[in-house]
Amino acid sequence: EADIYQTPRYLVIGTGKKITLECSQTMGHDKMYWYQQDPGMELHLIHYSYGVNSTEKGDLSSESTVSRIRTEHFPLTLESARPSHTSQYLCASSGANYGYTFGSGTRLTVV
């Protein structure tokens, strides 16, 4: 079944730690995205990729970085987590048509 997977679902981590949020999709989509979702619901694009070896920053400035070494994999890394990074992170992908498919998200808490 074609889908998009995010791990972990929940993560509580101490300040200063390095973390990587995983995102994988089985649909063969070229385009992938990371959104940050505020507690108040708004979705903000922080990174996107058009394909392998392509990464771009989104509208919302983020201290995170991403990589796209394989089509199906788009991990997000925070080198040194801070409480201000506490949020929900949503990964999505899209193919040749208009539709975006979202993962279930990673809820990150930095203490």
Added chain:
Amino acid sequence: QQQVKQSPQSLIVQKGGISIINCAYENTAFDYFPWYQQFPGKGPALLIAIRPDVSEKKEGRFTISFNKSAKQFSLHIMDSQPGDSATYFCAASKGPGANNLFFGTGTRLTVIP
């Protein structure tokens, strides 16, 4: 700058009633207007979408109405059910597979029995 303005922020509707959520945009280059439904603990899921060449699209109890001249579009949920309780996002983008889908701020719908 909010590319897509959505209202209301929250909505409470009786079971069987009609839920209406409104969105407005400024960029006339937008040509794809989807609605997403998000349940707690889940990512948004595509519910229904419309292109600007039609004024209305209906899928079951969900209808999008689109007014190109007013640059507004709305979601109508007929015969609202408690299972429809979720957060709804409108969105807009330019072209297929655009690098960004601009989301509204979301509407938290509660349908009470």
